Amino acid sequence: MESTDSATLFSAELKKQLDKKDQEIEKLKKLLEQYQESACDQNFLRHEREDFHLASVDPVSRLSKNDIERYSRQLILPEFGVKGQMKLQSTSVLIVGAGGLGCPAAVYLAAAGIGRLGVVDYDEVELSNLHRQILHTSDRVGISKSLSIVRSCQRLNSRVEYVPYHLQLSSDNAMDIISRYDIVLDATDNVATRYLLNDACVMAGKPLVSGSALRFEGQLTVYNCSGGPCYRCLFPQPPPPETVTNCAEGGVIGVVPGIIGSMQALEAIKIGSGIGTSYSQRMLLFDALDGTFRCVKLRPRSQACVVCGEQPTVTQLIDYVQFCGAAATDKEQELKVLDKSSRISAKEYHSMLTSGLDHVLLDVRPEVEMDICQLPHPNINIPYATFTKDVQRAASQILDKMEDLKHGYHSNNPQEDQAYRYQQQHKRGLNTEPSDEAWLTNPPAIVCVCRRGNDSQFAVRMLQKEIQARLTRGEADHGGDQGIKIVDIRGGLHAWARHVDDQFPVY
Amino acid sequence: MEKSEHREFVEVNLLFFAKSREIVGQKSILFELPKITTRNLIIDSITKKFPDLQQISKNILLSLNEEYLDQDCSVTLKAGDELAVIPPLSGG
Numbered sequence: 009m010e011s012t013d014s015a016t017l018f019s020a021e022l023k024k025q026l027d028k029k030d031q032e033i034e035k036l037k038k039l040l041e042q043y044q045e046s047a048c049d050q051n052f053l054r055h056e057r058e059d060f061h062l063a064s065v066d067p068v069s070r071l072s073k074n075d076i077e078r079y080s081r082q083l084i085l086p087e088f089g090v091k092g093q094m095k096l097q098s099t100s101v102l103i104v105g106a107g108g109l110g111c112p113a114a115v116y117l118a119a120a121g122i123g124r125l126g127v128v129d130y131d132e133v134e135l136s137n138l139h140r141q142i143l144h145t146s147d148r149v150g151i152s153k154s155l156s157i158v159r160s161c162q163r164l165n166s167r168v169e170y171v172p173y174h175l176q177l178s179s180d181n182a183m184d185i186i187s188r189y190d191i192v193l194d195a196t197d198n199v200a201t202r203y204l205l206n207d208a209c210v211m212a213g214k215p216l217v218s219g220s221a222l223r224f225e226g227q228l229t230v231y232n233c234s235g236g237p238c239y240r241c242l243f244p245q246p247p248p249p250e251t252v253t254n255c256a257e258g259g260v261i262g263v264v265p266g267i268i269g270s271m272q273a274l275e276a277i278k279i280g281s282g283i284g285t286s287y288s289q290r291m292l293l294f295d296a297l298d299g300t301f302r303c304v305k306l307r308p309r310s311q312a313c314v315v316c317g318e319q320p321t322v323t324q325l326i327d328y329v330q331f332c333g334a335a336a337t338d339k340e341q342e343l344k345v346l347d348k349s350s351r352i353s354a355k356e357y358h359s360m361l362t363s364g365l366d367h368v369l370l371d372v373r374p375e376v377e378m379d380i381c382q383l384p385h386p387n388i389n390i391p392y393a394t395f396t397k398d399v400q401r402a403a404s405q406i407l408d409k410m411e412d413l414k415h416g417y418h419s420n421n422p423q424e425d426q427a428y429r430y431q432q433q434h435k436r437g438l439n440t441e442p443s444d445e446a447w448l449t450n451p452p453a454i455v456c457v458c459r460r461g462n463d464s465q466f467a468v469r470m471l472q473k474e475i476q477a478r479l480t481r482g483e484a485d486h487g488g489d490q491g492i493k494i495v496d497i498r499g500g501l502h503a504w505a506r507h508v509d510d511q512f513p514v515y
Numbered sequence: 516m517e518k519s520e521h522r523e524f525v526e527v528n529l530l531f532f533a534k535s536r537e538i539v540g541q542k543s544i545l546f547e548l549p550k551i552t553t554r555n556l557i558i559d560s561i562t563k564k565f566p567d568l569q570q571i572s573k574n575i576l577l578s579l580n581e582e583y584l585d586q587d588c589s590v591t592l593k594a595g596d597e598l599a600v601i602p603p604l605s606g607g
Contacts, residue, residue, distance in 0.1 A: 105607055110607075195607050196605075197606055197607045198605060202605055219607060220603065220604035220605055220606055221604060221606055221607055222605075225532065225533055225536075225604060227533075227604045242576060242583075242603075243574055243576075246574070247571055247574040248570055248571070250570075251534055251570050251571050251574075252534075252605055253537065253606070254605070255606040255607070258537075260606060265607055269607075291576070295532075298542075302581060302599075304576070304582070304599065304601065305578075305581060306576075306583045307583045307585055338606065
């Protein structure tokens with residue numbers, strides 16, 4: 009009896025040790041795989057200032073047994089067939105932009121068996137990309153986007169040749185890169201790169217399958233293809249930079265670029281396989297809120313077009329950042345509108361809160377963003393759009409709020425309780441950090457904040473002007489000799505998260 | 516007869532896309548326009564009604580019943596026609 013027991017125990021112990029060894033082996037295998045992957049990535053990835061030479065894609069004249077099985081469902085389509093497949097496998101496509109459009113485009117081109125797939129992106133994967141840029145993964149945050157797409161596509165179809173470019177497409181390298189491909193996909197996120205790609209494709213004689221998406225809307229057109237217009241035929245002038253909204257600012261539902269990017273792959277497959285595109289001289293407008301697709305017939309190529317017309321005046325690539333007056337990225341630029349005296353840092357605002365200085369906190373973000381997160385002090389939310397529409401009304405609301413404060417107004421708002429708790433929690437911190445900041449002797453009466461610290465500056469400037477005008481007219485109480493001091497928080501909520509509270513959400 | 520046609524107005528369906536939708540705050544409106552007009556005069560009428568569209572007036576496509584209208588081409592409208600204001604989207 010006893011010996012059976014010890015035998016059971018012994019075998020259980022052996023099994024446990026075996027499992028442990030198995031886990032160790034698994035771990036070592038993973039490490040080796042990662043090491044090999046990254047060593048191979050370094051040889052694989054193409055960087056700036058490199059020779060972009062590529063041998064041309066070998067024309068395919070027969071399909072292997074494996075190809076026939078893999079592509080069987082498209083081979084039996086009479087419009088496509090073996091001929092279409094062989095053409096596709098002899099075709100190279102360059103995707104510019106490895107984001108919301110580039111991911112779905114890449115995955116379908118890879119799956120369909122395109123011959124060569126180049127992917128250009130200067131950027132690295134961020135957590136806020138993943139809701140729409142579906143080939144990247146949580147564990148690839150921080151690595152090159154073009155490489156991430158290629159890794160994912162390789163798992164899907166290793167028979168395709170992949171070329172990831174970790175670089176910013178520019179007037180210096182665009183012709184060299186584009187000329188080595190048959191079809192180009194515009195999957196970028198900014199106006200300057202769109203004009204650059206258009207001009208480069210006209211000069212290199214490549215069809216440009218262009219997609220774009222924002223919020224709930226998408227657009228698709230194939231430019232510079234079978235007598236159709238180029239982007240400049242339709243939009244000779246770039247839009248004023250302040251009228252351009254990007255996804256970081258305007259938001260986007262992930263499926264919208266998903267649909268448009270998939271359609272870009274579809275049109276590239278149709279061009280590559282010889283079927284031909286349906287979107288030359290036509291523009292698709294997708295409205296995801298209504299669930300509608302509209303197709304607008306466009307003009308043919310413009311004879312007067314400066315790049316593709318009869319007498320082009322743009323015959324080599326220009327400076328597109330200058331032409332568009334905006335950077336070739338969708339990253340927010342940090343603006344400097346106000347001078348130093350009208351700005352405080354997130355840390356200074358933190359000290360202001362802990363010392364319990366009375367002030368009005370004005371949050372100028374859109375209403376929908378107030379639900380995401382707020383600073384730990386009661387605030388008044390007047391979206392920046394309201395300032396641009398009716399600054400007088402905005403100013404009156406703020407001055408009323410100041411009056412309330414002066415008369416000891418206190419609400420039962422839970423947010424204000426939160427502010428009180430915040431002060432209590434941080435009071436000790438304040439005692440250990442004596443402050444000699446000038447603003448303590450002349451503290452701001454109004455502190456303005458937004459997400460990144462750009463809108464807040466414009467709002468402060470408008471508010472300063474409006475309140476000054478009222479003071480001059482004697483319509484406002486100026487609250488002391490120095491007038492009403494209005495400042496913004498430099499860098500907005502992002503700075504707060506970076507410098508004060510690392511638990512504060514960033515979006 | 517011709518003279519009175521020039522003064523005749525028709526009601527069309529005016530659609531807004533992308534940035535113009537954001538500026539106007541509406542997807543579509545009923546809009547009265549002269550029956551006989553030009554593409555550029557239509558743009559003028561629209562920007563008169565919505566002055567904030569002025570800033571993008573040089574960066575839009577205008578289509579009539581899903582067909583592009585060329586700069587300054589003349590247009591004869593019918594009641595119920597669909598005009599679309601289409602600025603380019605650049606996000607992705």
